[in-house]
Amino acid sequence: MKKTLYVTDLDGTLLNQKDRVSDFSIKTINDLVDKGMLFTYATARSLVSASKVTEGLSTNIPVIAYNGGFILRPSTGEILSKEDFNNEERKYVREVLVKYNIKPLVYSYVNGIEKVSWIPEFENDGIKRYINNRQGDKRMRSVSDEDSLYEGEVFYYTCIGEEEELKPLYDIFSKDKRFRCTLQQELYRPEYWFEIMPANASKANAIKKLKEMWNCERVISFGDSMNDIPMFEISDESYAVENALDELKKYATGIIESNEDDGVAKWLIENI
Structure with missing residues (x-):
């Protein structure tokens, strides 16, 4: 199989309405990460805010914060890439x-x-x-x-x-x-x-960098909102949760179950 990077949005996609990752999704994703899945998230949140709502979720690669403005190591906060204004x-x-x-x-x-x-x-x-x-x-x-x-x-x-x-x-x-x-x-x-x-701060640009850092050949992404469109456009496959905006669904490879129903985790179980 081609080496694949799996990237999910957080709010409205992996997070439920309580701003948390369900126990089922945490266990599912952590088990797959332990078996070698390259999984991360791309969010508009800061690392501080994202770490709080994803507590218990393991990632073995850097994460994308501030809508692609930063790529960071989640364990240390080390900045690996940063876009800036002059x-x-x-x-x-x-x-x-x-x-x-x-x-x-x-x-x-x-x-x-x-x-x-x-x-x-x-x-x-x-x-x-x-x-x-x-x-x-x-x-x-x-x-x-x-x-x-x-x-x-x-x-x-x-x-x-x-x-x-x-x-x-x-x-x-x-x-x-x-x-x-x-x-x-x-x-x-x-x-x-x-x-x-x-200008260069986008989930799409950050994913391209991360894909290169980890020598991945493919990207599969998950999202729910308009700011996920560029991410979907550069992905080999992209999946919108059922609760996603209709405009985003036009760009999706397929529609999966909602954030409340652990759509991302269920898709990963069925397809990895």
């Missing part, structure tokens, strides 16, 4: 966000330490929920002004709010080849998330 790009993003009076969550390295900065004065319900779900996360850094908000080597921006206030930003950045961006409704929630990344 200073001119960071300056431009800040100017546009200030112009539209949007106060984002800013992901950066401040004095060499990863931080997520925000201004509490401008919290909306979506940001409050994000912050409350990360109690004890040492990356979280509340600041009082915009100079502090944009401090450090910024590598990712997240804006949470109403679709109508974020759509103009999407229209601007989606047409600029220096950036990649996504605008989609939060899973199981009413608010929208608008995220800005370096």
